[in-house]
Amino acid sequence: MAKDNVVVIGGGPCGIEVSRNLRDMGYTPILLEQQSELGGHLRQWDRLFPEGVDARKVLKELTSDLRGVKWFTDATIDSIKKSRKGYTVNVDSGMTFESKAVILTTGFKLFPAEKKEEYGYNIYERVITNADLEEYFRTRKDSRIQDPKTIGFVHCVGSRDEKACNRQCSKVCCATAVKQASEIKELFPEATVYCFYMDLRMFGRSYEDMYLNAQKKYGVRFIRGRVSEVSEDIDGKLFVKAEDTLLGKPMKMKMDLLVLMTGIIPGESTAQYSEMLGIERGEDGFFAPKDTILEPCRTKDAGLFIAGTCTGPKTLPETLSEARATAIQVHNFLSK
Amino acid sequence: MIYQGKQKIWADYQKEIPDDHWFYVRSCIRQNFFPASEVTMLKIFREMLGKDMYETPHHTTCGGIAYHNECIPQETQMAIIARQFALMTEAGYENYTCSCITSFGLYCETIETWHEMPEVLERTRENLWKACRREFNIPKYLAHTSDLVFKFRKEIGALAKYRLVNKDTGEPLRVVEHIGCHYAKMFPSKGVGGAEYPYVLVGMAEEWGGNVIDYPERRHCCGFGFRQYLVRANRGYSVSNTHKKFESMEPFHPDFIVTNCPGCPYFLDRWQYVIAEQTGKTYGGNGQGIPVLTYEEMAGLVLGLDPWDIGMQVHQIAVEPLLDKIGIEYDESKKYEGTGGKPLPEPEFPAAIRCC
Amino acid sequence: MGKLYDRLARDIRIKEWLKACMNCGVCVSVCPAAEFYNYSPKNIVNIVQSQDDEQIEALLKSDTIWYCGECMSCMTRCPRKNAAGQIIMALRSLSIEMGYFAESEKGRQQLVLQRALCGNILNYGYCIYPRTFNYEDHPESGTIGKWLGNNLEEVHSRLGSNLEHDGPGVLRKIPKESLDELKSIFDVTGATARMEKVEEVSRRKAEEMGLDMDEYSKRAFTYAGKGHTHE
Numbered sequence: 001m002a003k004d005n006v007v008v009i010g011g012g013p014c015g016i017e018v019s020r021n022l023r024d025m026g027y028t029p030i031l032l033e034q035q036s037e038l039g040g041h042l043r044q045w046d047r048l049f050p051e052g053v054d055a056r057k058v059l060k061e062l063t064s065d066l067r068g069v070k071w072f073t074d075a076t077i078d079s080i081k082k083s084r085k086g087y088t089v090n091v092d093s094g095m096t097f098e099s100k101a102v103i104l105t106t107g108f109k110l111f112p113a114e115k116k117e118e119y120g121y122n123i124y125e126r127v128i129t130n131a132d133l134e135e136y137f138r139t140r141k142d143s144r145i146q147d148p149k150t151i152g153f154v155h156c157v158g159s160r161d162e163k164a165c166n167r168q169c170s171k172v173c174c175a176t177a178v179k180q181a182s183e184i185k186e187l188f189p190e191a192t193v194y195c196f197y198m199d200l201r202m203f204g205r206s207y208e209d210m211y212l213n214a215q216k217k218y219g220v221r222f223i224r225g226r227v228s229e230v231s232e233d234i235d236g237k238l239f240v241k242a243e244d245t246l247l248g249k250p251m252k253m254k255m256d257l258l259v260l261m262t263g264i265i266p267g268e269s270t271a272q273y274s275e276m277l278g279i280e281r282g283e284d285g286f287f288a289p290k291d292t293i294l295e296p297c298r299t300k301d302a303g304l305f306i307a308g309t310c311t312g313p314k315t316l317p318e319t320l321s322e323a324r325a326t327a328i329q330v331h332n333f334l335s336k
Numbered sequence: 337m338i339y340q341g342k343q344k345i346w347a348d349y350q351k352e353i354p355d356d357h358w359f360y361v362r363s364c365i366r367q368n369f370f371p372a373s374e375v376t377m378l379k380i381f382r383e384m385l386g387k388d389m390y391e392t393p394h395h396t397t398c399g400g401i402a403y404h405n406e407c408i409p410q411e412t413q414m415a416i417i418a419r420q421f422a423l424m425t426e427a428g429y430e431n432y433t434c435s436c437i438t439s440f441g442l443y444c445e446t447i448e449t450w451h452e453m454p455e456v457l458e459r460t461r462e463n464l465w466k467a468c469r470r471e472f473n474i475p476k477y478l479a480h481t482s483d484l485v486f487k488f489r490k491e492i493g494a495l496a497k498y499r500l501v502n503k504d505t506g507e508p509l510r511v512v513e514h515i516g517c518h519y520a521k522m523f524p525s526k527g528v529g530g531a532e533y534p535y536v537l538v539g540m541a542e543e544w545g546g547n548v549i550d551y552p553e554r555r556h557c558c559g560f561g562f563r564q565y566l567v568r569a570n571r572g573y574s575v576s577n578t579h580k581k582f583e584s585m586e587p588f589h590p591d592f593i594v595t596n597c598p599g600c601p602y603f604l605d606r607w608q609y610v611i612a613e614q615t616g617k618t619y620g621g622n623g624q625g626i627p628v629l630t631y632e633e634m635a636g637l638v639l640g641l642d643p644w645d646i647g648m649q650v651h652q653i654a655v656e657p658l659l660d661k662i663g664i665e666y667d668e669s670k671k672y673e674g675t676g677g678k679p680l681p682e683p684e685f686p687a688a689i690r691c692c
Numbered sequence: 693m694g695k696l697y698d699r700l701a702r703d704i705r706i707k708e709w710l711k712a713c714m715n716c717g718v719c720v721s722v723c724p725a726a727e728f729y730n731y732s733p734k735n736i737v738n739i740v741q742s743q744d745d746e747q748i749e750a751l752l753k754s755d756t757i758w759y760c761g762e763c764m765s766c767m768t769r770c771p772r773k774n775a776a777g778q779i780i781m782a783l784r785s786l787s788i789e790m791g792y793f794a795e796s797e798k799g800r801q802q803l804v805l806q807r808a809l810c811g812n813i814l815n816y817g818y819c820i821y822p823r824t825f826n827y828e829d830h831p832e833s834g835t836i837g838k839w840l841g842n843n844l845e846e847v848h849s850r851l852g853s854n855l856e857h858d859g860p861g862v863l864r865k866i867p868k869e870s871l872d873e874l875k876s877i878f879d880v881t882g883a884t885a886r887m888e889k890v891e892e893v894s895r896r897k898a899e900e901m902g903l904d905m906d907e908y909s910k911r912a913f914t915y916a917g918k919g920h921t922h923e
Contacts, residue, residue: 114341117532118769122341160714161771198716226716228769231552232337234587239552243717248732250721362862364819367853371862375852391860394870401819402809404762406784406802410704412883419873441764449704456704467880468873517763522775524768531768557724561761566808567801568829569916573761575832577724609834647851652834672839674846683839691835 004334005030007089007099009077009273012040013316014308014323015105016062021327023068027334030097031071032089034269038063038071040107046137048316049172049179050206058316080276086303101303101330104279104287105323106269108309111158111166111262119154119260124232127258129157130173133180148191148256151184152240153177154227155197159263168284170263171313174201177261178214184259185218193220194253196227196242204315223251230258264313277304286312297326305330337550342533349530353487354477359429360389361420363436364397366598366630372647373598373632374435377481380635384495385488389433392423400438404562411463414456417446418464422472432475433484437597440480441518444526447474478526480519482596482631486528486536489543497640500546502591503663508547512590512626513537514581514604516597517557531555537594537631544638553584558600565603578607582619582626590620592627592658594634601651604628609652612689624690625653637664644671654691696745696752696786703782706740709767709775713737719766719776729759729920733766733776740779752787755920758798788886794897798920800912803894807909810887814875817866822855829913 011033019029045055078090086100113121136142159170214220225242266285280288290298307326381387403413450457515534520527529535559577564570605628620626636646648655719733760780767775793799854861898908
């Protein structure tokens, strides 16, 4: 097998796994990452659901053997042009790569919580996001978290919300909320923890166990109702309004800390690449593959592949599976 | 409270407001309960700022209160609005400003409906022609009069004689701003600052030296509720909502309340009297209640207009404590006089709340 | 899909503001009526959504649809872009058209409102008018309200009003031609028909209840029975 260059754009878990698999099959992956480190959002997480596996360990494993992968960080793509042989990729540092195939693994962005104005993120101090909380779990440093006695988790922030211009469900936030609710209860055993949910998406293996555990072991209280409004009392604590829809009762509760489960939305570059390369996007803004069931990693250009969360919300194991599948598809394409 | 977070949101919700040549229509409630507010508004804009605010005697109510009480069907409502726009068109204007918040909400909603459903616009044109042979253009710009005062807050500030500052302590006054529900709750992008943290009154108050305070039930409706007030049997709803707001703002010790809707100050003012009579409780700490101002009155006071010229005497809650705090001079003996100093009988004073 | 639902669905407000409710409860938690009355905007939208004529008819005859204060706080927050407040208005309109409003205590109040507000519009060109805003009906307007009512011309003159005079200004006399145009609009667009309907249905209901119109109308204005609020 010739040591063909294959350009992979986006050095998160998906891009890394695609590259490793392509390398194993004898190609020379060129992995280009915009940020100064590989790993994408995985770098920000503490523990992964459902078992609470250490995210740092997973990242270390993924990046432990990148021999034969040419990876570059702080690399921003200037342009990708179709050439006779495939694609010419120009990086801002001045590098240029020729590649018969290009794989976009550009990942996602978290919904900016301040856009859901009624929740008061960055206005009321005690309102934080799921990402902020993961950071706290990693560093144990956040001045907003001061021995909270009543903690609320708000599901569906920026998801399933026409007003936020995102109709889609972000899939993983429910599991994350149940995980984080359990974890914060471990840190603050005296606290009462509430999850304000719409539908509890416990679709994966062991997720229902995690939910059961959250209730039985940690006493997390699940209230079916979307939070409508957050305000601040004179003591800095938060008032949270929601309806317990199962009881049909509107409620106003006082909280010491509120965690907003911000959803997965298309990354900044998705629109950009879509234009640059003529890749279609769905109404939700993510890349639209050639066929969502049979060819979820192909586009209308045979040499252009898309994988990972740039095509929609996914869990990490799903992303890694998709990465490996895409590597095979790329190999099949290059072998023709 | 992280102020910069609010500033970012305000920056997102800017509204384009032309600076002159307005077709002006009045508010039923404001004319009834705060008549001098509209007089003051026009005085400020026409005389002090030299603007063209045109009023035709032929304009009428927009019908909003009747519409929200289901007394007139939506088609009638749209035709009345169309007639108002026809008067604007006839007078040669394309900027439309209204004094009432219910009107403003209704104008926004109607224009939006006409935009979404052109057949409805067509039908309205037919109805208007059939009824009174008039044709109309949709205004190019629509603003509430508080948007205009907001736009010219710096100019007004430059002419101001007083600041919203406690003259004894030097501290900015603590201002509660109350936005009428129909200003931005229906179409947040049509309100300056959006629906969650509206900026139209905050901008004025801050420009003129005050400090706006937030409190948990800030966004809550004052409780007018249309039929929930107009029908005596329902008034419990109305006072309960106002009561809820006062209970929520009390710990924050506001010096006064300012509102942009004409109905809200009526309710925030008079229900304090009712709550005092029924429960003995007053807010504000001095047994006199928390003064409630319209934004025209707030502008008039900072500009140094006489409080009795701008209509403060037709409020139930005494405004004198606020005037004293700011250092505004006034002649108490002239408070209840008629035109040219004509003496009038004084109002009775309520038992449970001190009004002087 | 039945006849009643079809009729309801023709209302512009249903077309624009009924998308699909997913029972998130956001509207209920900010609704002032839900707090003080036995009321849930969510339940109402669900009934409409069910398209069940029997349930809709029961709704139109009940006190329930008259609890809303039309503040539109629900409209700001709904994640499906429904507007319960607008749907309520469509239900109220249909209730009036069908004559069902008179079957409920709160619905019967419509007569009083209509006479007052439409009367003001057609006679004066304003929705609220000081000559028809009686202190006896509004003691909550305070001692200052009473004073204003007793010294109306003087106070208005002092404040720069143009009360009941020609030309522009506060509470000016709106020219007869304009009032005629409003009447014409009422006739052409169905407001007059609605007024007549409300009078007729109320008259029949009063008869059924054994009350003359004065008694009926006074009761509608002042009487509040039990069962409206959370006990």
